[in-house]
Amino acid sequence: MANNNNKLRCRTVYAFAREMYPKTVKCDISYGTAGFRTRATDLEYVMYRMGLLAVLRARFKKAVIGVMITASHNPEPDNGVKLVDPMGEMLEQSWEKWATKIANVTDDKLENVIHDIIKECDIQNMNDRPEIVVGKDTRPSSPSLAKAVFDGVLAMGGKPIDYGIVTTPQLHYFVVCKNTNRAYGQPTEEGYYRKLTNAFNKVRGEKLNNGNYTNSILYDGANGVGAKKVKYLKEGLAGSLLIDMYNDEIIGSGKLNYLCGADFVKTQQAFPTGLPRTPNTRCCSVDGDADRLVYYYLDESGKFHLMDGDRIATLIAGYLKEILEKTGMAQKLKLGLVQTAYANGASTDYITNKLQVPVACVPTGVKWLHHKALEYDIGVYFEANGHGTVVFNAEAKEKLRNAFQLNNLTREQKDATSRLINIIDIINETVGDAISDMLLVETILHAKGWDITQWEAAYADLPNRLLKVTVQDRTVISTTDAERKCSTPVGLQEEIDKIVAKYSKGRSFVRPSGTEDVVRIYAEAATRQDCDKLASEVAKIVHELAGGTGSPPEISE
């Protein structure tokens, strides 16, 4: 009987694939840094197939799997999809190849790929009906793409749970809540807000302002889901933090991520549209799926000052170190910070030499950062673009809770331990989360009594520049040493080394993007002028040696 059911189901899978979601695009796509991402019009069959794959993955892991439909900071006509593994991690690497295979195979071979997966992974429980939690961002294409995912999940015999429009980190949170039997929290939006805001309000206490810190902030919602969700957050905050919201697509007519949002602010190093230009006021921006956060302000002369992911990471790591020392457990709990090659050299210097917290460097992409951070008892990780979080291992949490129960702590140790335990609940440990990170930054600034200029004073960023070069085939560039050196095309690294050597504090590296069809160039140097010259020279050599198309990028002032 079970076998017959299976056959019937398989027929539905392929009939649906051919009739409703035929493969319409000839060229291959690959599961990149953040899943599949391309024009929304090219994604229907990919979504259906990801629905199928999610069920297979869930049966293999015997757990709930997540599917998030978003293209994050990319323009509105784009969309994307990624699978979320049981503990909120990105899809395990060994399955990325299956994702790529299943997405690219022709309709008539889909069956073969599914059989290969079942066989190679030895999935025996094909009659299980696992839950697949599905979320989407606010893009106009998201509802129909979500329908394709549901159809895939249903055709494969899974149970789709529709969370509607949610932030990417909320979806990760729901997956973890479900897989931990609610130990991590309630798998509902309300549960999410309650967990974060209860902890935030508790740590903040009665005194809403402190020293130079004032409890109000200007918030740029990027005209996306991050704007929608803050409204609910505000209810839970009940005035403890006053969030003045801008770029809310419902009120204004702004376009998603257009001239606003965390990616715009970081890459353009510019103040977004839509916010009042009030000097010395703390502002923050999130991106299109609210997993990135950056802070910034304008000074009296109108000059823009950016507090990116590196600054957020150093603020958090520095504070956690300080509070750990106060708990008396600094020797027992290993704290570390994980960055990528895009981290500003000045931030790495500061955290290594001044704060004396160990720093590790990994390739771009949350999966690498998150994984590495788990090697510490308390691991802070951030990409320079503002994506990051803190992870505490189970042992660290237990040690803190046990210590708090004991009666042999001094008053200061007890206060610090209780504060740290509450801070864990402000943090969404499952993945970088702009909303939760904002609450954490606000908690730390409040504790220190700092305004944004005092935060900025910790160290001075080296001027830096990000450029994109378009080439015929970006895979001709391969990298090593956490992407800091390129191994092909032959000779390119030597040329980059020669250029870099000319500039004081110069550093530059190039790598193919995992989300766009471009090669990314990063450069930093002691002065703005040198940095821009360095970036242009490296872009030019990449264009020359890696098959550039069009003309190399120009830096406009």
Ligand SMILES: CC(=O)N[C@H]1[C@@H](OP(=O)(O)O)O[C@H](CO)[C@@H](O)[C@@H]1O
């Ligand atoms: C320089 C940069 O910001 N790269 C971003 C970008 O990846 P690329 O592989 O560089 O396209 O998108 C990723 C997903 O959002 C993010 O993890 C990463 O940091």
Ligand SMILES: [Mg+2]
């Ligand atoms: Mg994002």
